[in-house]
Amino acid sequence: MAADLSALVPLFAESYHAAKPGRFGDACRRGAGFVCASHHAVLEVDLLKDLAKSIRKESAGFAGGVQVAMAAQAAMTADPVATIRLTKVAWDMLKVKPFTSGPRLSIAAAVLAERVGLDDLGLVAGRARDFYAAQRKDHSIITSADDYVPSVLLATTPMEVSTGATITENMYRRVKPWFGYNDAQALAQVLVIGGALERDPGPLVALRNALGRQGVKAPDAGVLGLLALVQSDHEWLSEAVAQVARDLDAAKVVPGRFSKTPRHTLAMALVALAVADDEHTGLVRAVYLNNVARVVAEEQAAAASAAT
Numbered sequence: 001m002a003a004d005l006s007a008l009v010p011l012f013a014e015s016y017h018a019a020k021p022g023r024f025g026d027a028c029r030r031g032a033g034f035v036c037a038s039h040h041a042v043l044e045v046d047l048l049k050d051l052a053k054s055i056r057k058e059s060a061g062f063a064g065g066v067q068v069a070m071a072a073q074a075a076m077t078a079d080p081v082a083t084i085r086l087t088k089v090a091w092d093m094l095k096v097k098p099f100t101s102g103p104r105l106s107i108a109a110a111v112l113a114e115r116v117g118l119d120d121l122g123l124v125a126g127r128a129r130d131f132y133a134a135q136r137k138d139h140s141i142i143t144s145a146d147d148y149v150p151s152v153l154l155a156t157t158p159m160e161v162s163t164g165a166t167i168t169e170n171m172y173r174r175v176k177p178w179f180g181y182n183d184a185q186a187l188a189q190v191l192v193i194g195g196a197l198e199r200d201p202g203p204l205v206a207l208r209n210a211l212g213r214q215g216v217k218a219p220d221a222g223v224l225g226l227l228a229l230v231q232s233d234h235e236w237l238s239e240a241v242a243q244v245a246r247d248l249d250a251a252k253v254v255p256g257r258f259s260k261t262p263r264h265t266l267a268m269a270l271v272a273l274a275v276a277d278d279e280h281t282g283l284v285r286a287v288y289l290n291n292v293a294r295v296v297a298e299e300q301a302a303a304a305s306a307a308t
Contacts, residue, residue, distance in 0.1 A: 004274070005240065005243075005244060005270070005271065005274045008270060008273065008274050009244055009247045009251065009270060010251070011036070011040065012033045012036070012037040012253070012270060013033075013248070013251040013253050014042050014043075015032060015033035015036040015042050015043035016032075016033035016253050017252075017253075018042070018043050019032055019045060019048065019068065023049070024068050025065075025296065026254070026262075027292045027295040027296050027299070028065075028066055028068035028069050028292060028296065030253075030254070030266055031066070031068070031069030031288070031289055031292035032048065032068050032069055034266070034269065034273075034289070034292075035069065035073055035289070036075075036076070037270070038281060038284070038285045039076045041076060043072065044075065047075050047080070048068065048071050048075060051070075051071035051075055051084065052067040052070075054071075054081070054084055055067040055071060055084060058088050061101040062088055062091050062109075063106065064101065064102055064105065064106030064107075064293075064296075065103050065106075065296045065297075065299075066106050066107055066292065066293055067106075069107065069110075069289055069292055069293075070106060070107070071084075073087075073114065073289075074087070083113065086113045086121075087109050087110050087112075087113040088109075089118065090109040090110075090112040090113040090125065091106065091109035093121050093122050094108055094112065094128065094129075098132060098136075099129060099132070099148060100145070102145055102297055103293040103296040103297045104145040104146065104149060104293040104294065105145070105148055106293070107148075107149055107289045107290055107293040108128075108149045108152045111149055111152050111153065111289070112124060112125065112128070112156075114286075124152070124155045124156060125152075127155035128151045128152045129151070130155075130161045131151040131155055131161055132147055132151040134161050134162065134164075135151070135165055135169075135185075137165075138165055138166070138169045139169065139172065145297065146182075146290070146294060149287075150186075150189040150190070150193065150222075150290075153189075153193045153283065153286060154168070154189070157193065164192065167192050167197050168188050168189060168192045169188075171188035171192055171198075171199060172184050172185055174199070174201055175188060175201045175204060177201075178201050178205050179201075179204075179221055184221070186220070186225070187204070187221040187222065187224065187225045189222070189225075190225035190226060190229070191225050191228070191229065193283060194226075194280060195229075195279075196228075196229060203232065203234065204224070204225075206234050207224065207227060207228055207234035208224060210234040210237070210238035211234075211238045211241060211268075213238065214238045214239060214242035215242060216238065216241050216242055216264050216268070217261060217264050218264070219261050219264070220291050222287045222291070223265055223268045223269050223272065223287060223288065223291065224268065226268070226269065226272040226276075226280075226283070226287055227241075227271065227272050229272075229280060229283075230275040230276045230280055231275045237271060240271045241267045241268050242267075244267040244270050244271055245264055245267040248263050248266060249263065253266070254266065262295070265288075266288075269287070269288040269291075272284045273285075
C-alpha cells in the first residue's frame, strides 16, 4: 500500500490549503496537492511560485494554464529546473498535428518527461501520436484532447501501436453497453494501460453501483478504472471513498456550491493512490492530472465564451 489514508488525506489538505486561492486556481491547487501527496511530501509554496513563473516565461502555450500542477511535478524531482527544461522539450516534440496546445497537452508533456529521458522523447512522442491516430481511426467516436495523456501513457508501454489500439478497442466495446461512449473510452484506456488486457464489465458496474449506494457519484470513468485496477473489493472501496469524501469536506477541501463532483473524483483518486503499488502510482497521478487539465480547459472555454 502506497500510503495510509488516515495520513494521506491530511497531507493532501495541508498542501491544498498552502496554495491559497487567488494566485492558484482551485483545480490546479488540487492537482498540486495530489502530486505532493503522491510523493508523501508537503507543498513548498515559494518554490512552487518560482517554478510556475519559470514555466510561464517559457511561453503561454507551454504553461497552458496548468503551470501550478506542472511546477508541483517538477518540484518533486531532484533538479526541478532541469525537469522543466525536459518538459519543455517534450512539449515541443508533442506539439505536432494532430496534437495542439492547451492544458491537456501541457500535462501530457509533464507525464512524458516524468517517464522518458531526453534521448527517447522524440520516439515516444511519435508513438503517442500514432496511438492517438490509431484510436481515432478505429473508434466509433471522435478522439479529443482528453486522449493526449492516455496516448502518451500507451506509448510508454511495450505494446505495438496496432496491438495496443486493437486491445483498447476490444475493451471499449466490452464496457460501452454499461458506460456510454466517452466514459467507455476513458475506462478502456486506463484498464489497458494498467495491464488489464481483458476485463469482465460486471465488477466495474458493481463498483459503480456500490459507490452510488454510498452517495458517491463517479463522474470520471478513468478514475473509476483506477480503483478497479488497484483493488477488487468494491464494497471496501466504496466505503473508503465515502469516508475520504467526508474527511475532505471536513477539511474544507473543494469548498463552494458545486463542490460535490470534484470532491468525489478527488476522493476516488486518493483511495486509488493509497492502495496502488509502485507500478500504478504514476498512472494514478497522470489520470488525475488529466482530469485537472480537463477542468481547466472547460474553465478557459467558458471564460472565452463569456468575453465574446
